[in-house]
Amino acid sequence: MIEIDGTNLSLVDIAAVASGAEEVRLAPEARSRMEASRQAARETARRRPVYGRSTGVGANRSIVLPQNRTGGQASPHGLNLLRSHAADAGATLGREVVRGMLVVRLSQLAAGAAGIDPAIAEALVHMLNDDTIPEVREFGGIGTADLPALAGTALTLLGERRPMGGKQLRTRLSDWDTADALPFISSNALTIARAALSHQVLERLLHNAATISAMSFTALSGNPEAFSPAVAAAADTEAVSEAADTLRSLVEGHGTPARIQDPYCLRTLPQVLGSQSEELSLLGKLLARLVVSGHENPMVHRSPADGTSDVSHHGLFQMTNLARRLDALELALGSACATNLRRIDLLCDPVYTGLNRFLAADDAGQSGVMMLEYVAAAAASRIRANSHPSSLQTVVLSLGAEEDASFASEAAARLESTVQALPTILAVELICAVRALRLQGHNAEDFKSLRLRRMMAAGSELDSDTGDRDLRDDLDLGSEITLRDFTG
Numbered sequence: 001m002i003e004i005d006g007t008n009l010s011l012v013d014i015a016a017v018a019s020g021a022e023e024v025r026l027a028p029e030a031r032s033r034m035e036a037s038r039q040a041a042r043e044t045a046r047r048r049p050v051y052g053r054s055t056g057v058g059a060n061r062s063i064v065l066p067q068n069r070t071g072g073q074a075s076p077h078g079l080n081l082l083r084s085h086a087a088d089a090g091a092t093l094g095r096e097v098v099r100g101m102l103v104v105r106l107s108q109l110a111a112g113a114a115g116i117d118p119a120i121a122e123a124l125v126h127m128l129n130d131d132t133i134p135e136v137r138e139f140g141g142i143g144t145a146d147l148p149a150l151a152g153t154a155l156t157l158l159g160e161r162r163p164m165g166g167k168q169l170r171t172r173l174s175d176w177d178t179a180d181a182l183p184f185i186s187s188n189a190l191t192i193a194r195a196a197l198s199h200q201v202l203e204r205l206l207h208n209a210a211t212i213s214a215m216s217f218t219a220l221s222g223n224p225e226a227f228s229p230a231v232a233a234a235a236d237t238e239a240v241s242e243a244a245d246t247l248r249s250l251v252e253g254h255g256t257p258a259r260i261q262d263p264y265c266l267r268t269l270p271q272v273l274g275s276q277s278e279e280l281s282l283l284g285k286l287l288a289r290l291v292v293s294g295h296e297n298p299m300v301h302r303s304p305a306d307g308t309s310d311v312s313h314h315g316l317f318q319m320t321n322l323a324r325r326l327d328a329l330e331l332a333l334g335s336a337c338a339t340n341l342r343r344i345d346l347l348c349d350p351v352y353t354g355l356n357r358f359l360a361a362d363d364a365g366q367s368g369v370m371m372l373e374y375v376a377a378a379a380a381s382r383i384r385a386n387s388h389p390s391s392l393q394t395v396v397l398s399l400g401a402e403e404d405a406s407f408a409s410e411a412a413a414r415l416e417s418t419v420q421a422l423p424t425i426l427a428v429e430l431i432c433a434v435r436a437l438r439l440q441g442h443n444a445e446d447f448k449s450l451r452l453r454r455m456m457a458a459g460s461e462l463d464s465d466t467g468d469r470d471l472r473d474d475l476d477l478g479s480e481i482t483l484r485d486f487t488g
Contacts, residue, residue, distance in 0.1 A: 002016065002023070003026075004030060004106050006033060006109075007292055010288070013103075014196045018099045020096075024106065024125055030110035030121075033111070037114060038117060040302055040310075049064070053065075053115075053182070065178070082176060088137040092164070093136045095131075097416075098135075100193030101194075103128060106128070107292055108187055113296055113299045115296075120173070130171070134152050134156035135152070135164045142406075143188070143318070143319045143320075143322075143323055145317050146191055150190070157173045158176060186297050187317070191409045192322070195287055195326060198416050204485055204486075205426065205482060207486065211451045212430045213429070215459075216433045217269070219437050219440065219442075220436075223258075223261070224248060224252075225257075226269070227244045227248035228248065229245075237278060239278035240274030244270035253448050264339065264342070273336075275335075276329075276333060276336060279328045279332045283326065286321060286322060298311035319406045320391065323390055323391040323411045326412060331389075340376065341373070341377060345373065347429075359435045369432055376429070379422070380425055383422065386415070391411065422482075426482040427477075428475070428478070430482060431478050435462075437456065454486050455486065458481045462477060
């Protein structure tokens with residue numbers, strides 16, 4: 001059971017809730033914080049205009065709504081807002097992604113800056129624990145707020161939309177006050193969740209990518225001078241230095257180098273792996289902050305000086321930093337594809353391995369792993385296409401009320417696509433490296449590094465038959481191995 005308190009929610013916890021491995025509960029202090037925020041929002045709305053509470057939204061922000069006695073607005077404006085903003089289109093997103101969105105939004109609301117009814121947060125808790133979740137489609141957000149996804153969630157909580165898979169919602173809200181409509185949907189929870197889930201998978205993939213590249217380095221008799229302590233000390237970033245240290249420990253005692261100067265795909269491994277690690281770490285730090293940040297517009301708060309309630313209208317919902325972080329990580333992943341493909345190419349080359357071309361059973365015309373190069377290149381093409389920066393896009397919407405967008409939502413979707421393609425490239429390199437090492441007479445016990453021994457042992461699950469055969473099962477198993485957790 002994971003307690004949502006609005007101050008701390010790890011990316012690991014998000015992944016656990018998203019997968020259904022953990023249930024959630026709302027911390028009492030979070031509920032109290034939300035109730036205090038709700039009262040503060042009401043007090044402020046009685047004395048000055050508050051966007052979405054006293055006014056319309058978007059291009060309608062200058063339209064003043066009639067107030068009721070509580071400082072909120074009478075229905076049906078709140079319901080109208082939710083219904084009008086719930087339009088989305090395209091493919092239906094997976095259950096894990098939607099559950100991730102719900103737990104992120106719950107955490108943000110628990111931070112107490114939305115001025116929203118705590119009963120809505122409790123309804124999200126029931127929705128998650130009952131696994132009765134909304135159907136969300138891919139097109140709608142542009143990196144300024146995931147309005148359609150969250151408005152559709154609200155309609156599901158109200159019973160106006162059926163949950164994913166046609167299940168019945170056991171805990172349903174009877175009404176939705178206007179004061180709670182905009183605060184609920186003014187969030188990038190879906191985009192943040194998609195990025196967080198991709199981040200968690202990439203942590204495993206990149207850890208294993210370093211191990212697999214070290215196996216290729218060994219099979220190709222690389223020169224470990226490129227990872228020496230002197231080189232690590234001279235590296236331009238700490239992450240590159242750490243990557244050099246890691247690689248040095250992985251290939252220690254691997255044998256006599258075959259060359260003074262290796263091809264770049266071996267010699268520049270610290271830069272390649274270090275840049276990926278650095279960008280992944282920076283993205284993780286930003287996401288950890290976003291999942292507990294009250295970025296709702298307007299933001300409800302009390303003055304630290306005299307305790308008076310107030311709101312601040314702002315633009316923090318514009319996910320420019322997230323878009324750039326996602327783009328930077330995509331660039332690091334996309335640029336590395338050239339070295340992945342080159343190592344695969346070298347593993348197929350007798351000049352570098354001393355084995356038959358394409359690691360075939362003989363040199364009399366068998367194709368061996370030749371077609372795996374094509375498979376890896378196709379996956380690399382997808383990743384390279386994804387690395388074109390989403391943050392360079394722009395758009396003008398809502399009669400000019402929104403004259404720009406971060407398109408962080410598109411960047412998060414592209415990272416998902418990259419995460420789906422990357423195991424294929426790593427699987428091909430793993431299959432080739434394992435086959436080459438086997439043919440050279442190596443086994444798992446030959447390596448000093450525990451990481452290499454574990455990966456080579458996993459690789460021994462691959463079929464050892466080097467004759468021409470259908471390699472689809474090898475690719476499936478190889479991809480599964482690259483997604484395993486070898487960090488323990």
